[in-house]
Amino acid sequence: MSEYLVETENLCKEFKGFAAVSNVTLKVRTGSIHALIGPNGAGKTTCFNLLTKFLKPTAGTIRYRGQDITDLPPTDVARRGMVRSFQISAVFPGMTALENVKLALQRARGGSFDFWRSRSALRAYDTRARELLDDVGLGDFAGTMAAEMPYGRKRALEIATTLALDPDMLLLDEPMAGMAHEEIDRISALIRRIGKNRTILMVEHNLNVVADLSDEITVLARGEILAQGSYRDIADHPGVREAYLGV
Incomplete structure (x- = not known):
């Protein structure tokens, strides 16, 4: 199995000239919990929609298990083992x-x-x-x-x-949104448990959850990757502190 389950190269998405995602090169290590964070409007959900093929990229490539899936429809991507949740509970x-x-x-x-x-x-x-x-x-x-x-x-x-x-890979879009503290603890424990034998990519605003669960973090700002690494790496990054934390 490849070291990386999902890889993107120079992924871009434009909406009538506005670059929502610009030259995003992302690598999600097989078996890891990888967080995608950033301020509102950073392009996180757009990235999710591109990876799961709900949106078609303007440019760039997406590979899953080393195979190019850039032009596949959402159903084919799901059948290959990449499945997502949404911000609003879909039951x-x-x-x-x-x-x-x-x-x-x-x-x-x-x-x-x-x-x-x-x-x-x-x-x-x-x-x-x-x-x-x-x-x-x-x-x-x-x-x-x-x-x-x-x-x-x-x-x-x-x-x-x-x-x-x-699925081999779960994409969780803001799994803690709208939850009370005790619910956050419960779902965090669940994600940690199911992440033991799956790869997880999640968008999450709760930095305590991100710090607790993530093996690696990618920070987006204005559609571009600002920083990548461990929580300690990105917490000390001056650009992240300015763009994400307002410091």
Whole structure:
């Protein structure tokens, strides 16, 4: 396996002449937790959208497992093992936690029309779905409607549905946004646990979380890479202190 799971080279994205991302060369080491940080408008979410192919780059290349995926559609990238979450929790509120995870597990059935079948056809997914709920601390919420779950639990459920796709790489877009302190601790522990056998790239504004979880950090400012390295490296960088911390 390559030392780097994801690499970009001179990645650019322009919107009507405005450079949202400019010449970003990023390397995410296999098996690491890599944080992408920066002030508002720095281009972090645009980078995520480029990597997962929700946006097409203006210039530059993206490689996953050493293969060029620059021109692939989002579905193909996800099938190769790169799966993302979003800033807003994306679960089905009218379904239970167990049903949400089972729905994600059905991806393995391809294009089958399981919604026309009896419930018994999908019971084979129960065991694995409950295992995933246990993995994210939701074992006691299997029968709870997603709409009735606290926000932090919904984010954990979203991670469970993402893990159901069996990804090699998770891209987490602001996983701690809107969470209370105790929820942050819970999701941080979850990310650390699932990061033991996966590669994680996350956008996160909470610097305490970034310092605690990240093996490496990339700082963006005005669409460009300002600094890269460990938390200690970037915390002492004068440009980072000025652009990100306002010091």
